[in-house]
Amino acid sequence: MQIPYEFLGKVFIYMLLFALAGTGLALIIGAYSFKKHRIIFPSFVLFTLYLFYSPAKLLCRAFRIRDTLVDDILIDVRNAVMLEDFVHVKDRRVVFLPQCLRHPNCKARCDPVHGYECKRCGLCDIAKVCEAGDMYNFKIFVIPGGSFVKKIFKEYGPKACLGVACYNELSESMQEVSFIPVQGVLLLKDGCFNTEANIEEIIQKMELCDV
Numbered sequence: 001m002q003i004p005y006e007f008l009g010k011v012f013i014y015m016l017l018f019a020l021a022g023t024g025l026a027l028i029i030g031a032y033s034f035k036k037h038r039i040i041f042p043s044f045v046l047f048t049l050y051l052f053y054s055p056a057k058l059l060c061r062a063f064r065i066r067d068t069l070v071d072d073i074l075i076d077v078r079n080a081v082m083l084e085d086f087v088h089v090k091d092r093r094v095v096f097l098p099q100c101l102r103h104p105n106c107k108a109r110c111d112p113v114h115g116y117e118c119k120r121c122g123l124c125d126i127a128k129v130c131e132a133g134d135m136y137n138f139k140i141f142v143i144p145g146g147s148f149v150k151k152i153f154k155e156y157g158p159k160a161c162l163g164v165a166c167y168n169e170l171s172e173s174m175q176e177v178s179f180i181p182v183q184g185v186l187l188l189k190d191g192c193f194n195t196e197a198n199i200e201e202i203i204q205k206m207e208l209c210d211v
Helices: 004-036 044-052 053-062 068-087 125-134 145-156 167-176 199-208
Strands: 094-099 140-144 160-165 182-189
Touching: 004 053, 004 140, 044 068, 053 140, 068 145, 068 160, 068 167, 068 182, 068 199, 094 125, 094 145, 094 167, 094 199, 125 140, 125 199, 140 145, 145 167, 160 167, 160 199, 167 182, 182 199
Parallel strands: 094 140, 094 160, 160 182
Antiparallel strands: none
């Protein structure tokens, strides 16, 4: 039997064009939602942009748009969709902070399951988040990497999660734990060392659960 290469080639091209068109539409809808803070077709936007994450970033670069817009949209839409469920969870709520928020002179030891155990020495802002966690019933984990999230989920079984990270890591992590209500806060300054976070925004999201 002769393989219909020409037909298969046409099918591939049509599928590629369809995927690009769908991705472009999701980007437009997502960008509008992000700008206007009015979420339109959230399920379509999330599904399409996660499915075609790399092509969506390529489209942004092709039109000279910052490719982190894709992550901005995914984080913003996910936050909006899950906010109501998030604020109604009353127990086993966790916050995941990246270890790069630690002060260079941090003396905290790293537990093989729970990550760094903050001593609340005051050298960095992690102590403020820990104090707010005590106040609003959130358990704080300062983790070196994504593998710790899996360990903590296995041992602690969180029912709601607040994550802090840089663009691509946050959007990816929020997708991975989307089986529970999740919220995300972007780092103000990334770079894997001596980073900065919007501590007020993190605390405000915890405070919402206390209303």
